[in-house]
Every structure is written in structure tokens, then in C-alpha cells.
Amino acid sequence: MQVVVVGNGMVGHHFVSRLRALDPHVGITVIGAEPRPAYDRVHLSELFAGRTPEDLALATLANYARIDVSVSLGTPVSAVDPAAATVTLEGGRSVRYDRLVLATGSYPFVPPVEGANAPGCFVYRTIEDLDQIRAAAAGARVGVVVGGGLLGLECASALRHLGLETHVVEFAPGLMTAQLDPGGSDMLRRRIEALDVRVHTDKVTERIRRGDGGRLCMAFADGGELAADLVVFSAGIRPNDRIAADAGIAVGPRGGIVVDEHGRTSAADVYAIGECALYDGRIFGLVAPGYRMAEAAAGHLAGRPAPFHGSDMSTKLKMLGVDVGAVGDGHGRAEGSLTYTFCDPKKQIYKRLNVSADGQSLLGAVLVGDCVDYDTLLQYYLNGLTLPEAPEALILPQVDGQVARALPAGALPDTATVCSCHNVSKGRIVAVVEGGCRTVADVRGETAASTGCGGCASLLKSVVETELAARGIELDRSLCEHFLFTRRELFHICQVEQLRTFDALLHRHGRGRGCDVCKPAVASILASLWNDYVLEPPHRGLQDTNDRFLANLQKDGTYSVVPRVPAGEITPEKLIVLGQVAKRYDLYTKITGGQRIDLFGAELHQLPTIWRELVDAGFETGHAYGKALRTVKSCVGNTWCRYGVQDSVGMAILIENRYKGLRSPHKLKLAVSGCTRECAEAQSKDVGVIATEHGWNLYVCGNGGMRPRHADLFATDLDDDTLIRYIDRFLMFYVRTADRLQRTSVWLENLEGGLDYLREVVIDDRLGIAAELETQMAHVVGTYRCEWKATLEDPERLRAFRPFVNGDDRDDGVVFVRERGQKRPATPAERLARISVRAVDAMAADTAAVDPAAVAEDVR
Amino acid sequence: MRADVAPLRVDAMSNSAGAPAARLVCAISDLVPGAGVGARLGETQVALFHLPEETPAVYAIGNHDPIGGANVLSRGIVGDLGGELVVASPLYKQHFSLVTGRCLEDDAVAVPVFRVLVSDGYVYLVP
Ligand code: SRM
Ligand SMILES: Cc1cc2nc3c(=O)[nH]c(=O)nc-3n(C[C@H](O)[C@H](O)[C@H](O)COP(=O)(O)OP(=O)(O)OC[C@H]3O[C@@H](n4cnc5c(N)ncnc54)[C@H](O)[C@@H]3O)c2cc1C
Ligand code: SF4
Ligand code: FES
Numbered sequence: 001m002q003v004v005v006v007g008n009g010m011v012g013h014h015f016v017s018r019l020r021a022l023d024p025h026v027g028i029t030v031i032g033a034e035p036r037p038a039y040d041r042v043h044l045s046e047l048f049a050g051r052t053p054e055d056l057a058l059a060t061l062a063n064y065a066r067i068d069v070s071v072s073l074g075t076p077v078s079a080v081d082p083a084a085a086t087v088t089l090e091g092g093r094s095v096r097y098d099r100l101v102l103a104t105g106s107y108p109f110v111p112p113v114e115g116a117n118a119p120g121c122f123v124y125r126t127i128e129d130l131d132q133i134r135a136a137a138a139g140a141r142v143g144v145v146v147g148g149g150l151l152g153l154e155c156a157s158a159l160r161h162l163g164l165e166t167h168v169v170e171f172a173p174g175l176m177t178a179q180l181d182p183g184g185s186d187m188l189r190r191r192i193e194a195l196d197v198r199v200h201t202d203k204v205t206e207r208i209r210r211g212d213g214g215r216l217c218m219a220f221a222d223g224g225e226l227a228a229d230l231v232v233f234s235a236g237i238r239p240n241d242r243i244a245a246d247a248g249i250a251v252g253p254r255g256g257i258v259v260d261e262h263g264r265t266s267a268a269d270v271y272a273i274g275e276c277a278l279y280d281g282r283i284f285g286l287v288a289p290g291y292r293m294a295e296a297a298a299g300h301l302a303g304r305p306a307p308f309h310g311s312d313m314s315t316k317l318k319m320l321g322v323d324v325g326a327v328g329d330g331h332g333r334a335e336g337s338l339t340y341t342f343c344d345p346k347k348q349i350y351k352r353l354n355v356s357a358d359g360q361s362l363l364g365a366v367l368v369g370d371c372v373d374y375d376t377l378l379q380y381y382l383n384g385l386t387l388p389e390a391p392e393a394l395i396l397p398q399v400d401g402q403v404a405r406a407l408p409a410g411a412l413p414d415t416a417t418v419c420s421c422h423n424v425s426k427g428r429i430v431a432v433v434e435g436g437c438r439t440v441a442d443v444r445g446e447t448a449a450s451t452g453c454g455g456c457a458s459l460l461k462s463v464v465e466t467e468l469a470a471r472g473i474e475l476d477r478s479l480c481e482h483f484l485f486t487r488r489e490l491f492h493i494c495q496v497e498q499l500r501t502f503d504a505l506l507h508r509h510g511r512g513r514g515c516d517v518c519k520p521a522v523a524s525i526l527a528s529l530w531n532d533y534v535l536e537p538p539h540r541g542l543q544d545t546n547d548r549f550l551a552n553l554q555k556d557g558t559y560s561v562v563p564r565v566p567a568g569e570i571t572p573e574k575l576i577v578l579g580q581v582a583k584r585y586d587l588y589t590k591i592t593g594g595q596r597i598d599l600f601g602a603e604l605h606q607l608p609t610i611w612r613e614l615v616d617a618g619f620e621t622g623h624a625y626g627k628a629l630r631t632v633k634s635c636v637g638n639t640w641c642r643y644g645v646q647d648s649v650g651m652a653i654l655i656e657n658r659y660k661g662l663r664s665p666h667k668l669k670l671a672v673s674g675c676t677r678e679c680a681e682a683q684s685k686d687v688g689v690i691a692t693e694h695g696w697n698l699y700v701c702g703n704g705g706m707r708p709r710h711a712d713l714f715a716t717d718l719d720d721d722t723l724i725r726y727i728d729r730f731l732m733f734y735v736r737t738a739d740r741l742q743r744t745s746v747w748l749e750n751l752e753g754g755l756d757y758l759r760e761v762v763i764d765d766r767l768g769i770a771a772e773l774e775t776q777m778a779h780v781v782g783t784y785r786c787e788w789k790a791t792l793e794d795p796e797r798l799r800a801f802r803p804f805v806n807g808d809d810r811d812d813g814v815v816f817v818r819e820r821g822q823k824r825p826a827t828p829a830e831r832l833a834r835i836s837v838r839a840v841d842a843m844a845a846d847t848a849a850v851d852p853a854a855v856a857e858d859v860r
Numbered sequence: 861m862r863a864d865v866a867p868l869r870v871d872a873m874s875n876s877a878g879a880p881a882a883r884l885v886c887a888i889s890d891l892v893p894g895a896g897v898g899a900r901l902g903e904t905q906v907a908l909f910h911l912p913e914e915t916p917a918v919y920a921i922g923n924h925d926p927i928g929g930a931n932v933l934s935r936g937i938v939g940d941l942g943g944e945l946v947v948a949s950p951l952y953k954q955h956f957s958l959v960t961g962r963c964l965e966d967d968a969v970a971v972p973v974f975r976v977l978v979s980d981g982y983v984y985l986v987p
Pocket of ligand 4: 450
């Protein structure tokens with residue numbers, strides 16, 4: 001059997017993977033009009049926040065080939081002939097089918113405005129659309145979005161991100177009127193205007209013409225005008241149903257291919273799914289219902305029906321940083337329904353509940369400015385749970401503490417949908433926990449829950465934890481056998497009880513003698529809190545060898561030396577000193593990946609003398625050995641670069657000098673770029689800063705390394721002071737709450753409430769701790785001392801660098817050979833050879849290196 | 861070098877059967893409480909650990925890490941696992957018992973253990 005799928009969008013792709021999973025043998029051919037295979041349209045706007053088209057890809061040609069799917073891209077189907085069971089592509093090629101699936105999605109509706117197709121006018125639907133908008137924005141100042149719905153506002157957010165003065169023009173009296181009632185819509189408008197987006201409602205655009213200096217001029221029905229450099233139409237979508245209608249397949253009066261619960265159209269063997277399909281008189285303009293339709297059609301084709309009976313259209317999103325949630329019917333249209341509203345004009349929060357006449361069930365809700373209650377309300381709505389006696393309590397602010405009213409996970413019925421992106425019910429989660437999953441990560445891997453939009457993450461976590469608890473399974477979160485606490489708890493204990501040594505902590509809250517897990521972890525907590533010199537006698541034995549000798553241990557027992565080179569900027573004089581020191585001590589020299597220089601092969605006893613020379617020349621320790629701030633990479637910035645818009649080197653130096661010496665749960669890497677070309681790769685750093693015309697964009701929680709993570713955009717267009725303040729708070733909050741050896745990326749992924757919560761803590765100060773975090777950071781900054789300088793000042797401390805307590809000789813196990821003009825550690829074979837050579841001619845303590853070739857001779 | 865000024869009481873440490881005499885290594889104040897130091901015993905490298913709260917308070921094992929292949933055990937962190945005193949190799953973190961020398965992660969691996977005598981503030985090793 002040959003199945004032909006027309007349209008390779010999100011839903012068409014989901015159909016293909018689902019059908020292939022159900023039936024490994026059926027022939028599948030995909031015909032798509034776009035030049036590339038399916039991609040994640042939902043996250044399209046992220047192309048403006050640094051993602052690439054590859055990041056958004058859902059499918060690749062190689063992948064399709066692997067699952068035996070033939071693909072034709074770049075040419076649309078122009079006609080369907082159900083009688084002959086063929087489709088014809090533009091250009092004339094035709095393809096026969098046994099079953100046909102139309103997944104053609106929709107196109108952006110452009111209102112009939114004169115001049116709407118002039119250059120400078122765009123729509124917002126594909127990667128190509130965004131490329132064009134980006135190019136047009138380069139020289140532009142004013143951008144206008146026509147349409148104040150969900151997509152229009154997303155598009156406005158993108159234009160603002162591109163640095164344009166942004167206007168939204170809406171012909172209705174309010175924003176997002178499809179989802180929000182007038183009260184919610186009003187509050188949204190107030191919030192958005194506060195963000196400097198100008199909103200014009202009740203405005204009908206009549207004409208767009210070329211105005212002065214080649215700019216566009218929009219003329220409105222009320223006589224007003226608005227000059228713009230670019231205009232984006234986002235006034236709704238229309239189903240791509242023409243090829244179906246032309247073939248005599250039934251379409252709805254206002255468009256949409258009519259389908260039944262299996263996705264079948266009026267023509268035999270023809271299905272339609274996704275945004276082009278009309279079920280029960282409705283188009284479902286969201287991806288989750290589209291996926292359900294794809295599953296229904298695939299199931300029907302493969303003889304395993306999974307009928308689609310409509311879908312919930314509740315949404316939760318962040319528009320220009322404003323939380324908006326809409327559950328069920330927000331307008332309260334049902335006969336006799338009761339309405340509760342709450343409005344806080346100062347905090348700009350609006351909430352509304354629509355409750356059935358008997359007060360028993362939730363019909364709908366609107367949330368603007370605060371979405372904490374969304375998950376709970378959605379569960380009441382979806383599962384028809386009986387509302388509490390006083391339903392208003394669900395939206396009224398609580399005087400003490402937050403989220404206490406969240407529905408206990410145990411109260412959810414097994415049929416409750418926890419993850420709507422992947423259609424995972426609570427029952428399924430219970431089943432996999434039954435089946436042995438013991439962590440949220442396990443459950444996520446097993447069910448795919450929370451791997452879509454991520455909106456269900458906290459609900460998933462509480463369901464999993466409740467289920468584990470119900471089975472008496474304890475989540476073991478203790479640091480090691482000596483402390484039954486997490487790092488975060490230990491941090492808190494040390495802070496509250498003012499504990500300054502490991503022994504004091506162990507004595508009061510631990511057992512045994514400690515180990516190589518808890519000792520360095522506690523040492524790091526103490527250093528973050530009190531910033532005492534790390535080699536003080538009570539702390540010395542806690543440190544990993546790297547911290548204990550302030551250098552990085554290498555495989556042969558020698559150490560590397562990495563002086564700090566803030567932001568990678570270095571004078572020729574200092575560069576020469578590094579060269580001279582490297583030469584004098586015969587150190588292997590390499591430029592690191594962190595814009596500085598590493599000198600390898602120093603023996604323990606040489607470290608103090610090497611550092612003496614470096615400190616005298618003005619160098620400081622680079623903390624390459626510590627779980628601490630490593631480097632702040634920079635690009636050259638506007639001082640030299642013709643594209644730079646801020647002094648990225650200056651800012652990177654300021655940041656590196658501010659946070660140097662900060663001990664943290666894991667290492668910290670930062671970077672500052674001078675413009676969006678991002679030569680410093682800031683979006684792969686724990687903290688990334690990118691210059692804009694107006695200030696700095698702040699990114700957080702990126703990671704290179706073994707599991708790269710693209711940093712998240714945290715705040716935009718900050719001035720210098722605000723930038724530093726946010727970084728202070730962000731870093732200190734991480735230092736306080738992360739687990740041992742948890743980079744910021746993993747920390748964020750495990751942080752309940754995720755990025756939004758982090759913003760609330762750092763920017764809105766929801767926990768009321770911002771001042772304390774800043775004070776704590778000020779203490780660390782104020783008490784900074786170069787550890788090497790401090791070590792060199794005290795001869796007692798230097799004694800620790802003797803390899804042997806009873807002799808001054810060097811470790812004769814260390815053997816070097818030369819390669820490419822520098823030394824390197826000998827391999828085991830080379831070392832053996834070297835030792836036997838020495839035995840033969842007793843050339844004893846000579847440190848001169850041997851030529852490996854010569855050594856090889858000797859072995860024989 | 862502190863060891864040079866030590867009083868010569870080594871003979872008191874050998875037994876009547878003529879077993880090898882203990883060798884003076886250093887003063888106890890040369891050791892680092894709660895951590896290790898390297899020491900020489902002829903050609904052999906030893907890791908000495910001073911744990912003031914334990915009895916005995918000084919332990920000695922070979923300094924060579926047989927897994928990492930370098931002379932580094934004196935630079936590891938000491939502690940206990942399930943009550944057994946151990947040092948963690950600073951290279952790849954395997955644990956070696958300070959009492960038996962066995963590697964807790966790999967039964968087939970062990971390091972030598974040396975007898976330690978402490979007398980009058982000085983540390984002696986029995987080869
Ligand atoms: C020297 C250097 C490689 C080089 O020759 O360029 C290096 C060397 C080491 N890296 Fe690295 N990393 C170096 C840049 C990087 C970078 C690039 C960067 O910083 O821009 C990365 C990826 C970026 C990131 O971390 O997000 C990097 C990701 C890692 C990782 C993986 C971290 C992760 O989160 O996945 C480790 C392992 C770990 O930390 O657990 C690691 C661990 C190490 C260790 C500490 C491994 C070890 O225990 O011996 C190496 C010892 C350094 C030494 O002896 O001085 N190194 N390492 C670079 C020193 C930079 C500096 O100036 O301080
Ligand atoms: C900016 C933006 C943000 C969004 N945000 C969200 C969100 O947060 N949540 C959410 O649920 N939804 C969101 N959506 C909507 C979501 O993207 C759609 O619901 C989803 O993409 C629909 O998938 P589809 O496969 O039906 O249609 P599409 O993804 O549009 O795919 C249809 C494909 O068919 C091709 N095609 C059309 N006609 C033909 C033809 N004749 N021959 C061959 N190929 C053809 C098209 O070129 C297209 O590639 C967003 C959409 C946009 C544009
Ligand atoms: S990021 Fe921008 S300013 Fe910096 S070097 Fe690259 S192009 Fe120049
Ligand atoms: S609801 Fe979107 S990932 Fe679960």
C-alpha cells in the first residue's frame with residue numbers, strides 16, 4: 001500500500017513517524033512545498049534569539065531515508081484527482097496513491113488592504129519569512145504588526161527584540177480577544193504598553209503607500225496615519241484547502257477540509273489532519289490537537305483506531321514577558337454561569353473564573369500577569385473536578401506563602417492529562433512508576449512527558465514525587481554517607497548557624513569522618529559564604545588536590561599553571577613574561593579554549609618559584625583549578641570592530657575582576673560579545689552578555705562541554721548597573737541552591753518553575769532575598785585576595801609544596817620526552833625505557849629530557 | 861630539614877631478634893593534620909597521613925597510585941567509607957584503605973602498607 005502525505009509541516013511529520021511506528025512496511029511518500037523538511041514552527045521566534053534552522057529541525061532527509069520514507073520538497077501539489085487516485089505536482093509530475101493524507105496546514109491571512117503586497121510588507125509563518133524580516137529590520141527603525149492576537153503579539157515581541165520601535169494595530173477593540181475577556185485583554189494591553197510597545201485598537205488599515213523617503217505610510221479608516229519601515233501581517237490564519245475544494249472534497253463554509261473522528265474527508269481514501277482540517281465545525285490552530293488528529297488518521301490506516309473527538313484549546317504563554325493563561329471559555333458565555341474576578345491594578349494582575357450555575361464546576365478562566373494558578377485551574381477544568389466551597393479562593397492572592405492551594409497531585413484522576421503535548425495521562429505515569437521508574441528523568445525518558453513545550457514540568461514532578469511517596473520510596477538526596485542533607489541544605493545550615501569549619505558542621509549534623517565527596521563540597525560552601533583563605537589549616541585537608549596546591553594536577557603528577565588574563569586582553573610585556581617563565585622552567589605552553597595561556601609540566605616544588613615570578617610581574621591566579629569563576633571570554637568589541645555596538649572587552653574585564661575568586665558548586669564561565677554576531681560565543685556560557693544598541697542582553701545557563709545547552713535570554717537592553725546587579729543575584733542564587741557539581745544548565749533544568757521562576761527571583765525579587773544576595777556577593781567581591789599572592793607571603797605555607805617531607809629531591813617518577821619542540825609526559829613504555837637507561841649509566845638526577853627515538857633504541 | 865635535628869633513638873625501635881630497624885622520617889609537626897605528605901624511604905615513596913583524632917594517628921602507604929600510574933596518593937583527600945579509613949586518589953578517585961592498602965573499587969589492586977612508630981614527637985617507618 002502506498003500512502004502519500006501532502007504537506008511536511010509539524011502535523012504531517014508527526015503523522016509519518018506515527019504511521020511508520022505502527023507499520024514498518026507500508027510505502028510512504030511525502031510531498032512538501034517548503035524547501036526543507038519539517039521544523040518546529042511553534043518555536044519559530046527563537047530564530048531571533050539565536051537558534052538556527054537546524055536547531056528547529058524535526059526531521060532530516062537522512063532520517064527519512066533511514067525509516068524508508070521517500071520525500072519530495074520544494075514543489076507544491078497543485079491538484080488532487082480522487083477518481084484516478086493521483087496527485088499532480090506543480091510542473092506536471094503526478095503521483096499515484098492508495099491513501100492520501102492532506103496535511104497542508106494554513107497560510108497567514110492578509111486583509112484586503114491596498115498596497116499590502118508592497119516591498120516592506122511581510123507575514124510570519126516560515127523560516128524564510130523570518131529571514132526576510134530580519135534582513136529588512138537591519139536598516140529599519142519602526143515596525144508595525146497588523147493583528148493583536150496571539151501570533152501578532154509574538155511577532156511584536158520579535159520586532160522589539162530586533163531593536164525596532166514596535167506598534168500593534170488591531171481592528172477589534174482589544175488584544176487577544178479570542179482567548180481573553182475584556183478585563184483580561186485590558187490588563188494585557190496595559191502591561192504591554194508599559195514595555196514600550198504602542199497599541200492601536202479599533203483601527204482598520206485601509207491603505208499602505210510609499211511615503212516620504214521611501215518609507216511606508218499606513219492610512220487608517222479613521223483618517224489617522226502611521227509611518228513605518230516594515231509591516232508584518234498577522235491577522236489570523238486560513239486553511240490551505242484549495243486543492244481539496246477544487247477536487248470536490250467537502251470544505252466548510254468558512255474554509256477547512258471537513259473530517260470525521262478518524263480524519264477521513266468526504267472522498268474515499270483521502271484524510272486531512274492539522275490546521276487544514278475542520279472537525280465538528282472548528283479549526284484547531286494549535287499543534288497538540290493537530291498531533292492527536294495525526295494519531296487518529298495513522299491509527300485508522302494501520303487498523304488501530306484512535307479517534308479524535310476535539311481537543312482542549314486552553315493556553316498558557318508568555319507574551320513579551322507577560323504571563324497569559326486562558327482555560328476553556330474565558331468569556332463566560334454559558335447560560336447562568338457565575339463569574340469571579342480579581343484585579344490588582346498596582347501589580348497589574350487580572351484573573352477571572354467562570355463557574356457553572358450550581359457553582360460545582362469550572363467552565364473557564366483568564367489569567368493575566370500571574371499564571372501560577374494555571375495548572376491547578378486547568379486540571380479542575382479538564383477533569384470536571386468539583387470546585388471547593390469558595391471557588392474565589394483559587395484566584396485570590398494568599399497572604400502568607402504561595403501556591404499552597406495547588407491541587408494535590410493525589411487528587412487527580414488517572415485519566416487526567418498531565419502532558420498535553422505528548423498526551424501523557426496521570427495513569428500512564430503511575431504505570432511507569434509501577435514499572436520501576438524512580439526519578440522524574442526516568443519518567444520523562446519513558447513517556448516523553450514534559451519534552452514538548454515544557455509547561456507541564458512542575459506538575460509532572462509533583463505527580464512523580466507523590467507516587468513515589470505513596471509507595472514508600474524515599475528519594476535519596478543526601479550528599480554522601482556522612483551527611484543526610486543536600487548541598488543546598490548544608491549551605492543553609494552553615495549560613496544560619498554561622499558554621500565556619502568542616503569539623504563544626506560534621507560534629508553537629510554529620511557522622512563519620514567525611515570523604516572526598518563531602519569535604520570539597522563543604523569547603524566550597526564555606527568559601528562562598530565566608531571567603532576565608534582556602535589553605536587555612538582547618539580547610540586545607542578538605543580541598544581537592546588542585547585546590548590544595550592551587551594548580552591543576554596532570555596525569556603524571558605534575559601541575560599546570562594558568563594565570564588570569566581578564567577577558568583575554570594582555571599586554572606584550574606580560575606576554576613576554578609568560579614566555580620567559582615558560583622557557584626558564586621548560587613548561588609546555590598552550591593557548592587554552594578560554595582565551596588564556598596554560599603552562600604545563602610544573603613539578604610540585606617548582607610551583608612557588610614560578611608563581612613568585614608571575615605575581616611579581618602583576619599576574620594573579622586564574623582559578624583554573626577551582627570550582628570557581630574561570631574565564632570571561634570577550635570579543636574585541638566596538639573599540640576596534642566595525643560592527644561592535646558596545647565595549648565588550650571593557651565589560652568583560654569588569655565582570656571578570658568582579659567575580660574572580662568566587663567559589664561555586666561547579667565552575668563558572670562567562671562571556672561578553674560586542675554585537676549580535678556573537679564572536680565570544682556568550683550563548684554557550686553560564687552567563688552570556690551580548691551588546692545591543694541600547695545596552696546589554698543577558699543570557700543565562702548555557703553550557704558547552706559534554707551536553708551543550710544554548711543559553712536562555714533572560715533580560716534585554718540592560719544598562720551596566722542593572723546588568724551587574726542581575727548577575728550578582730543570579731550567581732549567588734545559583735551558589736546557594738545548586739547541587740554539588742551541578743552546572744547552571746542542569747540546575748536550571750531541575751529548578752521548579754524554570755526560567756520564569758528564576759526571573760521572578762532575580763528580577764522581580766519574589767522571594768524578597770535580592771538585597772541579601774547582593775550583600776553576600778559584595779562580601780565575596782570585597783574580600784578577594786589572590787590565593788597565590790597570599791600563599792607566597794607565608795613561608796610556612798610554602799613548606800607544603802615539598803614533594804617529600806624528609807628530603808628536597810624531586811619525584812623521579814616524572815619523566816618527560818620532547819615533541820614538536822616542547823616537553824611532554826613520557827608514555828609508560830617510554831618511562832620504563834628511560835628508567836632502565838638510567839639504571840645502566842647511573843645518570844641519576846638529571847632532569848634533561850630524552851629523545852623518545854633514542855630511548856626506543858635503548859629498550860631493545 | 862627538620863629530620864636532621866632528630867635525636868638518634870632509632871636503636872630503641874629495633875627488636876631483639878634483629879628485625880629491620882625503624883627509620884626516622886620526620887617530626888610529627890612536619891605532617892599536615894587531616895591530610896597527607898610524601899616521604900622517602902630509600903628508593904621507595906611513601907604517603908604519610910596524620911589523623912590526630914584517630915588511634916593510631918599516623919598511617920603510611922605507598923605513594924604510587926597503581927591505577928593512575930603516578931606518585932600522588934599523598935595528595936588525595938582522606939576520610940572514611942563505611943568506617944574504613946581511606947584516601948581517594950586525586951587522579952581518578954579510587955579509594956585505598958589506609959590500614960590494609962586494598963583498593964575499595966577493585967579487589968585485584970592494593971598498595972603497600974608500612975608500619976609506623978611514633979615516639980617523642982618523631983615519626984619512624986619500618987621498611
Ligand atoms: C586547558 C583546557 C583545554 C585547553 O587546552 O584549551 C581545559 C582543560 C581541562 N578541562 Fe576543560 N579545559 C579548557 C576549556 C574548556 C572549555 C572551553 C571554554 O571554557 O570556553 C569547555 C567547554 C565549555 C563549558 O565548560 O561549558 C570545557 C569543558 C570541560 C568539561 C565539561 C564541562 C561540562 O559541563 O560538560 C570538563 C569536565 C568537568 O568539569 O567535569 C572539563 C575539565 C577539564 C580539566 C579540568 C580536566 C581535568 O580534570 O584534568 C582539564 C584540566 C585543565 C588544566 O590542567 O589546566 N572541561 N573546557 C581549557 C582551559 C580553559 C581556561 O583557560 O581555563
Ligand atoms: C510564530 C508561530 C507561533 C506559534 N506558536 C504556537 C504555540 O505556542 N502553540 C501551539 O500549539 N501552536 C503554535 N503555533 C501554531 C502551530 O505552529 C501550528 O498549529 C502547526 O504548525 C500546524 O501544523 P500543520 O502541519 O497542520 O501545518 P503547517 O506547520 O503549516 O504545515 C503545513 C505544510 O504544508 C505545506 N503545504 C501547504 N500546501 C501544500 C501543497 N499544496 N503541497 C505541498 N505542501 C503544502 C506548507 O508549506 C507547510 O510546510 C504557532 C505558529 C506560528 C506561525
Ligand atoms: S561579536 Fe560583533 S563586535 Fe564582537 S568581534 Fe564579533 S562582529 Fe565584532
Ligand atoms: S504539556 Fe507541553 S511538554 Fe508537557
